[in-house]
Amino acid sequence: AAGVIQSPRHLIKEKRETATLKCYPIPRHDTVYWYQQGPGQDPQFLISFYEKMQSDKGSIPDRFSAQQFSDYHSELNMSSLELGDSALYFCASSLSEWGPGQTTLYEQFFGPGTRLTVL
């Protein structure tokens, strides 16, 4: 079965440079999520998109932006990179389901991650 695809898998950048991470969700999934996981830390939710519109925003720095395109793939753009941005960046996709009272969870499927190293 097709999984979430992330590219690149590894990225090395210098401070103050920019980086673009790409995510290709599972076919027919309409929601994409981005997470940042620092070394030894839990994944921190950054931002999500549903049907190409931003649906939720977490702890995403102002230096970062993201969008979802018509083919549902998403890109995370990171500017003015700092040493502290070095982390594993995960993308996840799911079928959306909003609202309370739903007992069936639409599972988030995670990609393999992009390891960003800022030197």
Added chain:
Amino acid sequence: QKEVEQDPGPLSVPEGAIVSLNCTYSNSAFQYFMWYRQYSRKGPELLMYTYSSGNKEDGRFTAQVDKSSKYISLFIRDSQPSDSATYLCAMSQYNNNDMRFGAGTRLTVKP
């Protein structure tokens, strides 16, 4: 204080042992409670989830949620070396909306 607290371990047990992993949380609005397993250098994968309170069993795994105590648990029976991974609890108020993770507990099951 974080919304979701989880003892990071590490936890080391012999093969065949019963493992108990726990998380506490502060947001009483959480309704969905998930357990993810993450192998090194891989993305988290969903093990089990529970909606609201109660127990759920799937093979060797049992998830429990006690909303009155804001406490969730994952039990692994007859643990195997292949269970060695980091286990993350996660929870959300609405289905898939702004999921909050615990720090993850690193588990090692020794043959």
